[in-house]
Amino acid sequence: MRLALLGCGTVGQEVVRLLHEQATDLAARIGAPVELAGIAVRRLGRDRGDLPVDPALFTTDALGLVKRDDVDVVVEVVGGIEPARTWLVEALRAGKSVVTANKALLAEDGAALHDAAAEGGADLYYEASVAGAIPLLRPLRESLHGDTITRVTGIVNGTTNFILSAMDATGAGFAEALEEATELGYAEADPTADVEGFDAAAKAAILASLAFHTRVGAADVYREGITEVTAADMASAKGMGCTIKLLCIASRGPDSTGTESISVRVHPAMIPLSHPLASVGDAFNAVFVEAEAAGQLMFYGRGAGGAPTASAVLGDVVAVSRNRLARVRQASESAYADLPIRPMGEAVTRYHVSLDVADRAGVLAAVAGVFARHDVSIATVRQSGRNDDATLVIVTHMAPDAALAATVEELRRLDIVRSIASVLRVEGGS
Numbered sequence: 114m115r116l117a118l119l120g121c122g123t124v125g126q127e128v129v130r131l132l133h134e135q136a137t138d139l140a141a142r143i144g145a146p147v148e149l150a151g152i153a154v155r156r157l158g159r160d161r162g163d164l165p166v167d168p169a170l171f172t173t174d175a176l177g178l179v180k181r182d183d184v185d186v187v188v189e190v191v192g193g194i195e196p197a198r199t200w201l202v203e204a205l206r207a208g209k210s211v212v213t214a215n216k217a218l219l220a221e222d223g224a225a226l227h228d229a230a231a232e233g234g235a236d237l238y239y240e241a242s243v244a245g246a247i248p249l250l251r252p253l254r255e256s257l258h259g260d261t262i263t264r265v266t267g268i269v270n271g272t273t274n275f276i277l278s279a280m281d282a283t284g285a286g287f288a289e290a291l292e293e294a295t296e297l298g299y300a301e302a303d304p305t306a307d308v309e310g311f312d313a314a315a316k317a318a319i320l321a322s323l324a325f326h327t328r329v330g331a332a333d334v335y336r337e338g339i340t341e342v343t344a345a346d347m348a349s350a351k352g353m354g355c356t357i358k359l360l361c362i363a364s365r366g367p368d369s370t371g372t373e374s375i376s377v378r379v380h381p382a383m384i385p386l387s388h389p390l391a392s393v394g395d396a397f398n399a400v401f402v403e404a405e406a407a408g409q410l411m412f413y414g415r416g417a418g419g420a421p422t423a424s425a426v427l428g429d430v431v432a433v434s435r436n437r438l439a440r441v442r443q444a445s446e447s448a449y450a451d452l453p454i455r456p457m458g459e460a461v462t463r464y465h466v467s468l469d470v471a472d473r474a475g476v477l478a479a480v481a482g483v484f485a486r487h488d489v490s491i492a493t494v495r496q497s498g499r500n501d502d503a504t505l506v507i508v509t510h511m512a513p514d515a516a517l518a519a520t521v522e523e524l525r526r527l528d529i530v531r532s533i534a535s536v537l538r539v540e541g542g543s
Contacts, residue, residue: 114143114434115150117184119175119200120191124214124241125152126164127423128188133165139427143434151178153191179204186433188426189213190241194221205229205237210433212426214241220315220331223322227446236442238429243316244269244398246421247414248428253323254447257404262324264364264403266540269316271396271417272307273339273359275299277381278394281356286344299396309338310359313379317361320400321377325365326450329377335457337380346535349465349506353539355383356391360540368455376455380538383465388541458515463492463539465508466517468524469531472503476529480505483527487520488512508539 116132118125132139132147140146149166153175172178179187179200187204189211191197197218201211206229213219219226219242230237240250244267253262268274272294279290291308294300306312314334321329339359350357361379368374384391389411393399398416403409415421436442470476477496484491490510498504509517517536524530 114145114147114437115183115185116147116430117150117178117181117187117204118152119178119187119189119197121152121154121161121164121171122190123419124190124422124426126161127419128190128426129164129166131423131427135427139431142431144438145434147430147434150181150184153178175200176203179209180207184209185437186210186212186430188430189215190422190426191215192217194218198222198225201226202229205235206233208233208235210236210238210437212238212241212429212433214239214422214426216242216312216315216319217331220318220334223319223330224328227448231445234442236433236436238433238443239319240429241422241425243319244400244412245414245416245418246424247398247400247412247416248425249400249412250319250323252410252412253320253402257402257407258447260404260406262365262402262404265320265324265362265400266390266403267316267320267361267398267400268358268390268393269320269361269398269400269416270307270310270313270359271398271415272300272304273310273313274393274398275396276308277339277342277357277359280342280344280347281351282394284344284347287340287342308340310336310379313359313361317363317377317379320361321363321375322448324363324402325375325452326447327375327452327454328448329363329375329454333377333454335378335380335460339381341535342381342537343535345467346465346537349467350383350537353383353465353508354387355385355539357381357383357537358390358393360384360390362540365452368453369459372453374453374455376457376460378457378460382462382538382540384539384541390541458513458518460514461511462514463509463511464489464517465506465535465537465539466521467534467536468505468507469534470503470505471529471531472499473529476503477505479527479529480507480524483523484509484520486523487516489516489520504534
């Protein structure tokens with residue numbers, strides 16, 4: 114089996130090392146030896162240490178490498194939308210199997226890749242695109258294919274999980290925890306994709322597509338990041354027996370008209386310490402799957418890093434190589450359900466609202482009146498402080514997101530509300 118490797122960064126180098134170190138075992142598992150036909154890189158002269166590969170295999174002509182007749186499998190670990198989309202569509206239409214870790218491309222235009230795979234009769238595998246080494250996508254695509262998945266809840270970004278775990282453990286603010294994550298190598302120099310939720314939203318789209326047999330793109334995912342989460346929020350969560358995690362949540366059920374539909378969202382949320390995801394710390398990932406027959410399933414492990422991601426890539430390489438030798442291909446994309454996507458306003462959850470208020474009589478009654486006018490039922494209220502430090506912390510019963518948004522908008526106009534310190538959703542509790 115001849116492989117074209119597109120990209121030789123952190124993940125690509127680990128793919129090369131594993132191909133070299135496990136060559137004998139891979140050949141036995143596949144039924145044929147695996148050879149590198151070429152490695153496409155941006156710059157030829159870059160130092161790649163003691164990588165066990167012939168320098169003559171490196172090229173800057175990725176498209177030319179993909180088009181070569183002696184290439185059986187294309188492995189893409191470059192990332193981004195273009196030119197990766199052009200390369201992979203070319204390979205798939207030519208009948209070459211593709212293994213990719215490109216979550217952004219799959220979420221942005223997975224339809225183009227699936228259509229090209231169907232046109233060329235080729236395999237498209239992407240286990241490494243979500244949750245690194247955790248075997249997650251194949252169970253959703255194959256093992257649970259005979260079941261009905263109702264909900265997928267996950268921690269799928271290691272950077273944000275490290276930051277929130279550090280804030281919870283030490284009482285640090287967001288900026289301090291981000292600085293620590295950067296120093297330890299968990300956060301990029303520009304952490305925007307992680308801390309603003311873009312990375313998690315792309316993964317949520319992929320998970321929802323597989324779980325609900327519906328094409329879901331990044332634009333269909335409601336997204337909030339963690340930059341507004343404060344040390345005070347963490348303290349409030351602890352006081353409620355909760356912690357705060359950046360969650361991707363995909364659920365299936367009836368919308369306001371009774372039509373079966375799906376909701377896909379990414380945002381920080383309080384979850385009870387009794388929830389299985391609450392104990393997932395550091396830069397680890399975990400995904401909690403609920404299905405009608407199988408019940409509750411949990412997938413946990415390292416969700417990023419060169420070696421874990423390369424492990425998932427090599428697993429896909431074995432699968433597509435076996436298929437090519439047997440002259441078969443995996444089942445085509447399953448998007449038959451084509452379920453509509455519910456707007457975020459219809460998402461129903463509980464809320465934790467913290468208000469800085471004027472310290473005078475009637476404040477609580479006025480605030481409660483606003484919640485009542487929008488049919489948002491209050492579960493608990495905690496009032497503390499005096500004068501300029503007066504605060505109200507309100508936890509609601511279940512309510513639609515649109516109703517809570519309207520409540521918050523009216524609260525902003527009350528002269529007795531100096532500021533709205535935070536609004537957080539509360540998941541996983543009654």
